[in-house]
Amino acid sequence: MSILRKQLSILKSPTPTPATLGGYAEAARHALDDAAWAFFEGGAADEITLRENIAAWQRLSLWPRVLRPVAGGHTRVTLVGRELAHPILLAPVAHQKLAHPDGEWASALAAAAQGAGYVLSTQSDVPMESIAQAVLAEAGCGPLWFQLYWQADRGFNHALVQRAEAAGFEAIVLTADAPVQGVREREWRHPLPPGASAPAVHLQHAPAAPPAPDTYCAGVPAHAPTWDDVAWLQAQTRLPVWLKGVLHPQDARQVQSMGVAGLIVSNHGGRTLDTAVVTAHALPLIRAAVGEALPLVVDGGIRRGTDVLKAIALGANAVLIGRPLVYGLASGGALGVARVIRLLRDELEMAMALTGCRTLADAGPGLLPANGAATGVVK
Numbered sequence: 001m002s003i004l005r006k007q008l009s010i011l012k013s014p015t016p017t018p019a020t021l022g023g024y025a026e027a028a029r030h031a032l033d034d035a036a037w038a039f040f041e042g043g044a045a046d047e048i049t050l051r052e053n054i055a056a057w058q059r060l061s062l063w064p065r066v067l068r069p070v071a072g073g074h075t076r077v078t079l080v081g082r083e084l085a086h087p088i089l090l091a092p093v094a095h096q097k098l099a100h101p102d103g104e105w106a107s108a109l110a111a112a113a114q115g116a117g118y119v120l121s122t123q124s125d126v127p128m129e130s131i132a133q134a135v136l137a138e139a140g141c142g143p144l145w146f147q148l149y150w151q152a153d154r155g156f157n158h159a160l161v162q163r164a165e166a167a168g169f170e171a172i173v174l175t176a177d178a179p180v181q182g183v184r185e186r187e188w189r190h191p192l193p194p195g196a197s198a199p200a201v202h203l204q205h206a207p208a209a210p211p212a213p214d215t216y217c218a219g220v221p222a223h224a225p226t227w228d229d230v231a232w233l234q235a236q237t238r239l240p241v242w243l244k245g246v247l248h249p250q251d252a253r254q255v256q257s258m259g260v261a262g263l264i265v266s267n268h269g270g271r272t273l274d275t276a277v278v279t280a281h282a283l284p285l286i287r288a289a290v291g292e293a294l295p296l297v298v299d300g301g302i303r304r305g306t307d308v309l310k311a312i313a314l315g316a317n318a319v320l321i322g323r324p325l326v327y328g329l330a331s332g333g334a335l336g337v338a339r340v341i342r343l344l345r346d347e348l349e350m351a352m353a354l355t356g357c358r359t360l361a362d363a364g365p366g367l368l369p370a371n372g373a374a375t376g377v378v379k
Contacts, residue, residue, distance in 0.1 A: 021303055021343060024339075025324075028099070031330045032099065036098045036330075038187045040098070043271050044272055045182070046274055049275060049276050050269065050270030060310050065355060073352060073357070077360055080262060082143060084115065085116075086116070087318035087360065088321060089319065090341075091119055092147035093121060093325055096126075096329060098192070099329045100329045102333055106329060106337060107325055110337035111135070112135045113138065117145070119146070119147050122149040123149065123200040128164055128169065133167075143170050145169060145173050146160075146171070148173065149178070150225040150229065161239070170239065172241050176245040176246065179224030180220050227254065234259070240261030241260055243260050244264035245268060246266070247276065253290065256294050262296065263294065264296075266320075267300055269299065279300035283311065288315075299320035302319050304344070305343075305346065308344060309363055310368065312360050313364060314365070314368070328340035
């Protein structure tokens with residue numbers, strides 16, 4: 001075990017640290033200027049989906065079972081054939097050096113120290129090779145995936161995927177729900193200074209998109225990925241391909257029919273289409289549409305360990321957290337991120353014990369009264 005891993009595992013700090021995720025969010029707000037805070041915390045338009053993502057999980061009640069044997073319980077899950085210590089993964093978040101000088105390097109090391117999976121963004125400020133070298137050297141690290149924002153040039157996309165393969169990444173996550181950027185009004189009111197969000201290291205040499213013949217969204221959708229591009233991508237890599245940003249059950253069935261490795265139920269954290277369906281509502285519909293075999297990960301509004309448990313009960317195999325990562329990073333660097341992961345895991349363990357779940361396999365739809373009442377089945 002490396003010295004850094006030991007430090008992050010012990011989670012000791014000479015200065016007082018927040019005791020809740022809300023405390024980390026408050027500390028991050030104080031640490032970041034208005035522009036950086038708007039970049040990370042803001043959503044699209046009126047930010048209705050951003051708020052509802054959180055509220056939807058909060059509105060779901062848990063139905064505790066008592067006097068069940070919970071001694072010897074654990075949070076372990078299996079995701080695409082790999083056993084993980086817990087179901088919490090870090091989502092792809094762009095330009096993390098806006099939150100802390102160490103950027104993605106710090107959050108990736110924190111994930112490795114806590115056994116959490118890590119998804120590196122195309123828009124990272126740290127090269128994928130540096131992240132892989134640091135993370136994969138850590139025994140017990142979670143899965144390391146590379147998130148791909150589709151570029152207009154297929155050859156450039158292929159080159160990025162080849163780099164990820166060579167570096168040791170274990171999967172490619174294609175983002176499907178952002179053919180154009182959302183109406184980011186908060187970011188418009190608090191713009192980043194020139195150069196603050198310069199092209200990410202992976203995109204510095206990306207060919208410019210050819211001019212589009214129409215003016216619809218400035219022609220950007222002409223280069224957006226389609227189902228044909230998903231099939232092309234699968235043919236170009238030996239790595240499993242996940243699709244991120246699926247909300248509709250029909251799209252989920254299409255994903256399944258193409259042999260995609262798994263899908264991420266996501267509305268981009270409320271940053272693209274405002275008033276889009278929240279993920280807590282889409283998740284059970286998608287699970288019902290695809291059955292039990294297809295791996296599902298969900299993000300959007302996860303702020304408590306109880307939210308993680310509810311997501312598992314609704315059919316997710318794991319969850320992704322994005323903004324909570326930023327809260328920890330901005331307020332405490334790698335140690336802050338590690339503490340956030342540990343905090344959510346601790347809350348998850350307590351919620352499991354208090355609902356009678358010795359393992360997450362015990363977390364079925366019967367944990368949620370509405371589902372249990374509707375089906376007449378209480379697990």
